[in-house]
Amino acid sequence: MTETKTKTDESLFYLYGLVPTKELKDNPLKPFAGIDERHHIYERQIGEVTAILCEIDEKEFSEEVIEDKVNHDMEWLQAKAFHHHETLEKLHNSYTLIPLKFCTIYKSEQNLARTIESEGLKFHQLFENIAQKEEWNLKIYCDDKKIKEEVVEHSSDIKEQEKAIESLSPGRQFFERKKWKQKVEEAVVNVKRSKCDEIHKSLTGLCSQSDVKKNWSQEMSGRKQDMNWNGIYLLNKNKRDTFLQQVKHLQKEYKELGFTMEFTGPWPCYHFANL
Template sequence: MDSLIYLYGLIPTKEAAKQLCPSLKGFDGIGDVYTFPIGKITAIVCNLDSENYSEESIKEQINNNMEWLQEKAFHHHETVMKLSKIFTIIPLKFCTLYNNSASLETAVQSNESKMMNTFALIAGNEEWNLKIYCDDQLLKKQVSQSNPTIEAKREEISQLPKGKQFFEKKKLDKVIETELEEEKNKVSEKIHSHLREFALKGNVKRPWSNDVTGRKDNMTWNGVYLITESKVEDFLEQIQQYEKEMRESGWQFEASGPWPAYHFSSFS
């Protein structure tokens, strides 16, 4: 059968020449992961049977076989993680496939300049993630007691006839919800801005829902940072300081890393 090329990531060829690729099983659990040099860039790949791993069959598995998806996604992640500890790697997304080696070569060659610039950016640096969580009920109580807008509205309501107060209090609840969201964003943005001082780059991702996190408290911020190795300790110490100072106010911080530079490298 014809073979598809499964691409895990790209590394500088000069690094591949100095360090052998570790012995790893490929995506199908049968073949091996191997290196495929393409000029200054080396692809780390494995071969897959084109019938068993056609686009249609993979979509079928992803949509209807959660056990398969979890197993294969874990394999991809673990493989890229192991490679990232040895090489400067541009990690590829899960299930990046090419019909043959020629199509892979063309894609890499057409993006060579961009990839070499990316290697220069991420070499010697680490990607870290920070998720910020908040106890909305606790923070809402604090906001409703200290926010000038809410205090003014509460005073205004107290001067109204009893009949009108009920409906105005309902409106006040909406004001409190709005002020709560603004407070969460303001605090999170301030923290993000400060943490970027430790990083070469810092990006914001969409917060995860409670269904994804499995937590009762809400994720208010999801940031990723590219940090020089020498500054990682300072970065983490600052997060620990935030945790210490803000825990009683309902804030929690969850830092994780280092990760392959998924958010600071891309390959079309």
């Protein structure tokens, strides 16, 4: 059942996501607590698109308040972000969902309705694209030391150059060894790029779409190794088992070469339904 909220002077509207109206007719939304833990999540039908909303208090979720919380209250931020993600997971499990970013807030339902009405075709195409699909993420980390050892051991060109340096005068050795080290580092970079690309291509055939995102810093990933690949894959739900079998095979195959693969999912279509 579609519910319309009457805005008070102190109310805003928190938008979680958008779902096709026809899906809610067959599978009505079961209300549960919203992000403020007081108001319940409800639906607002706007033609063929239905918004999943929660009324919130402007005193708690104004732009200024949120900015202050983000900068000074990590506990609040983590709790609200977790609620947002958990809610999107629930919706994704029941509907074709276009998920919205954390803290997408409208001042009125009328503003939201105008936005959706003006982009109706875009939403229709997105729903078609992500129906019965889910996202998976692949992050690849490399053991540079191990890869370097493999490069030096198995590259005849590099081995020959290293051997030739030994017959040079000490002065020449110093400069030639610097060039040799640079060549080894370049080879390591090429190996990492080539192997990551191989892994990515072996997965794209199982997916509807794929993309490569920016690598995270060590501070963001929480790991001592650099991230060398950050791939994202849009997968038909009925191909999940096949996809995961390939993932496990790749993890085993490339582990001995110094590559660690971290797969996570399934996720709502954050990337491929990004507005």
